[in-house]
Structures are given as structure tokens and as C-alpha cells.
Ligand code: ATP
């Protein structure tokens with residue numbers, strides 16, 4: 001007989017049917033009630049057995065984590081808490097869970113503890129919910145772009161361009177670390193390396209995506225990116241996924257419109273398709289908040305926060321306006337910020353971004369037209385020659401979730417900017433070529449996928465929204 005997934009079983013509720021269910025034991029009470037989860041949805045199915053029919057040594061093997069199959073009839077539930085249950089006629093155990101050493105006890109475990117135990121994390125209610133939602137976010141992104149006729153472009157993971165800051169990149173090499181070949185001048189001879197040049201893991205697929213956009217019109221990348229920055233924060237990973245659309249004939253305003261529509265689409269999709277998982281995370285977080293002192297509690301619950309994000313237009317203000325707001329803000333005047341905003345040109349820290357979003361506007365904010373000195377070389381220079389057409393989108397609880405810009409399409413201006421910023425033009429000849437052959441205005445942005453998942457799940461630490469987090473000192477599994 002075919003097995004029935006628990007999500008299907010629960011939504012169809014066909015009392016009287018015989019079913020086969022396969023999953024893992026969540027709990028086993030009174031040698032009679034087995035609660036089973038198979039990952040297909042948040043909820044468990046209760047299987048009820050007649051303990052007289054089984055010998056006690058067999059029943060002892062049914063412990064939390066045991067993988068099993070039950071066959072039985074769907075009946076209306078006697079107990080409260082579920083509409084239907086399975087009246088068991090047959091049980092088969094696939095794998096016991098060694099009750100003495102199985103680490104998942106019926107009590108609540110900290111997220112830090114669970115990060116240490118790879119197999120266990122997925123089995124918990126919280127991470128089951130998080131990873132089902134992560135899937136939904138990914139699917140929503142692909143459907144958003146597909147519906148708008150964007151092409152999904154796979155850009156390389158290994159790259160020879162270190163344009164965005166070599167200090168933050170992971171080296172890719174097959175040279176013998178202990179005895180690397182040397183040139184006559186004593187430097188490492190990368191000509192002898194696999195690619196006959198220095199290579200690294202990519203920090204972004206943007207430069208390559210620009211080439212795609214200037215032929216295919218509109219493309220997006222969605223792949224892993226790597227940053228060797230040693231920042232142990234709740235918003236940084238060394239390996240994370242980035243979504244980078246790139247659009248020909250689009251200016252900065254088109255870019256902001258696209259980004260806002262995409263973010264709202266993702267949030268709506270999750271609200272509609274992940275109700276049960278969201279409700280659980282929402283309720284857990286209400287419990288957690290109630291432990292905090294009153295003045296530190298968030299005003300909105302997770303679901304309310306998501307709803308409020310799609311209800312209104314995002315705020316759009318220039319960097320210059322933002323600096324004025326920050327200069328005159330209470331925490332700046334009272335020197336509560338770690339970095340005091342003194343003048344125009346200052347780089348914004350996450351504390352400033354979060355002040356704007358969480359305290360001042362209380363909704364998502366798009367900041368644009370940043371000083372050129374704090375932004376990348378490829379961003380289009382404005383007529384004032386002081387600012388560039390950059391935009392960052394700031395979200396409550398997260399800070400920067402998107403960074404993007406209109407790109408400089410003028411070859412001479414771009415070359416001058418590269419020289420100013422010490423970006424080697426020779427290495428990027430292939431990138432500069434699109435400014436020579438049919439250049440046009442174009443724009444794009446990068447969404448940090450995990451930051452998006454953090455926002456929709458309300459998880460405080462970015463490590464808890466990726467199955468196998470990579471951070472400084474962590475790569476065991
Ligand atoms: P931040 O200032 O927060 O470190 P950034 O300005 O260096 O970010 P970008 O280069 O603009 O980041 O990358 C685009 C997006 O990728 C960011 O808006 C953010 O959502 C995400 N992102 C950047 N670095 C990381 C990281 N180390 N881990 C997870 N997501 C990241």
C-alpha cells in the first residue's frame with residue numbers, strides 16, 4: 001500500500017480509510033498514543049495502539065526519534081487537540097533512536113544547543129517551521145521573476161575578479177600550501193595554479209549578471225556567495241545566498257519599484273502559504289517577548305509585522321535627508337550611538353539604519369543617493385558629482401536587507417572612478433567591454449536571502465535560518 005503524507009491525511013480527513021503513515025516519533029504516552037511527524041507539515045498525527053497486542057520490549061523501542069511505519073484506520077479522535085487519529089493495526093520499526101543517548105528531550109532546547117547537533121535540529125518544531133518557510137521564500141522568488149519574464153542566470157562561483165575587495169574573499173587554489181611554486185622575485189607563482197591565475201570564491205554575481213542583462217534584457221542570479229569578513233554578528237554568514245536581478249533600460253526608480261514589489265510578493269506568499277508554521281513561530285515569539293522587560297518588547301507580533309510591511313508604501317528618502325534626521329535624533333544628541341553622526345559623508349552603521357526604520361519611520365525605508373566615497377566603483381555618478389545612484393533597503397529588526405544601484409554606463413566616467421578607487425581596469429576588461437559595445441542605462445540589486453528568511457521567520461540569529469551555517473570557526477558540518 002502507498003504511504004499517505006501527513007499533510008495530505010490531515011487536510012483530507014477521510015474517516016474510515018485505511019492508511020499507511022511513515023515518520024518519526026515525537027512522543028509516546030501511556031504505551032498507547034504515538035505522536036508522529038513526517039516533515040510534510042507542522043502538525044503530527046496521533047496513532048493509537050492497543051498495548052495488549054504488543055510485548056513490552058517492543059513497546060520500549062518506540063521512543064522520540066524512532067523511525068516507523070504504522071498501518072491503521074482513520075477514526076474521529078476521542079481526545080482533544082486533534083480531529084482525527086489512526087487506529088493502529090500494524091507497526092513496523094525502521095530505526096530505533098537509542099533513548100539513553102538521544103539528545104532531544106521533551107523540554108525546550110536553546111537554539112545554540114541545537115546548532116551543535118546536526119541531525120536533531122531539523123526534527124524540532126522550530127527548525128521544521130523555519131526550513132519549510134525557507135523553501136517557500138525561495139520558491140516565491142523564482143515565481144516572482146519567472147512571472148515577470150526574467151531569466152535565471154547561473155553566474156560562476158569561482159572568480160578571478162577581486163573587484164569588490166580581495167581582503168574579504170576566500171582563496172581557491174590547488175597549489176601545495178607548504179611549498180608553493182615561486183616566481184623569480186619570490187612571490188607565489190599563480191601561473192602554476194589550476195586556473196593559471198589567482199582565483200577566489202565569488203562575493204557577488206552582479207558583474208557577470210550585467211553582461212547577461214545587456215543581452216537578455218532582464219536576468220536574476222540566485223546562488224551562494226562567500227565573504228571572509230570576520231564579523232561575528234547575528235546578520236553575517238561566511239557563506240550565504242544572494243538574489244541579484246539586473247535590468248537593462250531601468251533607472252534607480254525602476255530598481256526601487258522592482259525591489260519593493262519583490263519584497264512584498266515574498267511576504268504575501270509566506271503569509272498565504274505558510275500559515276501553520278508562521279502561527280507557531282508567532283506564538284513562540286510572543287512567549288519569548290513576554291519574558292523581556294516591558295520597554296524592550298516589540299510592539300508588533302511577527303505576523304503583524306509582516307502584514308504591516310505589505311500594507312503601506314515603503315518610505316523613500318535620500319541619504320542627505322537621512323543624515324539630517326540622524327543628526328537631530330535623541331540618541332545622537334545624547335551620544336547613545338556608538339558612532340556619532342557628525343557630518344554628511346559618514347557611513348551608516350546598523351544602529352543608524354535600525355533607528356530610522358524602527359524608531360523614526362516604523363516601516364521599511366529605502367535610502368538613495370549615497371556619497372560616492374562610501375559606495376562601489378560601478379554605481380552611476382549623479383550630476384552633483386558627489387553622490388551615486390545607490391539604494392539600500394532597510395527592514396525592521398534586520399537593517400540592510402538589499403543593496404543596489406543604477407550602474408555607471410559611461411565608459412570614461414567608469415574608468416575614472418576605477419582609477420580613483422584603485423580598481424584594476426585590466427583585469428575587468430570583459431566587464432568594461434559592455435560599456436564599449438551597446439552600453440545602456442541599467443540597474444540591479446542584491447537581496448541577502450538569509451536576511452529575508454530571518455525577517456519572515458522572526459529568527460534573531462542568521463545562523464538559525466540556514467541548514468548548515470558557515471561562520472568564523474564553524475564548518476564541521
Ligand atoms: P552589510 O553592510 O550588512 O555587511 P553589505 O553592504 O556588505 O552588507 P552588499 O555587498 O550590499 O552587503 O550585499 C547585498 C546584500 O547581501 C546585503 O544587503 C545583505 O542583505 C546581504 N549580505 C551581505 N553580506 C552578508 C553576509 N555576510 N551574510 C549574510 N548576508 C549578507
Ligand code: MN
Nearest residue numbers: 392400402403
Ligand atoms: Mn550594501
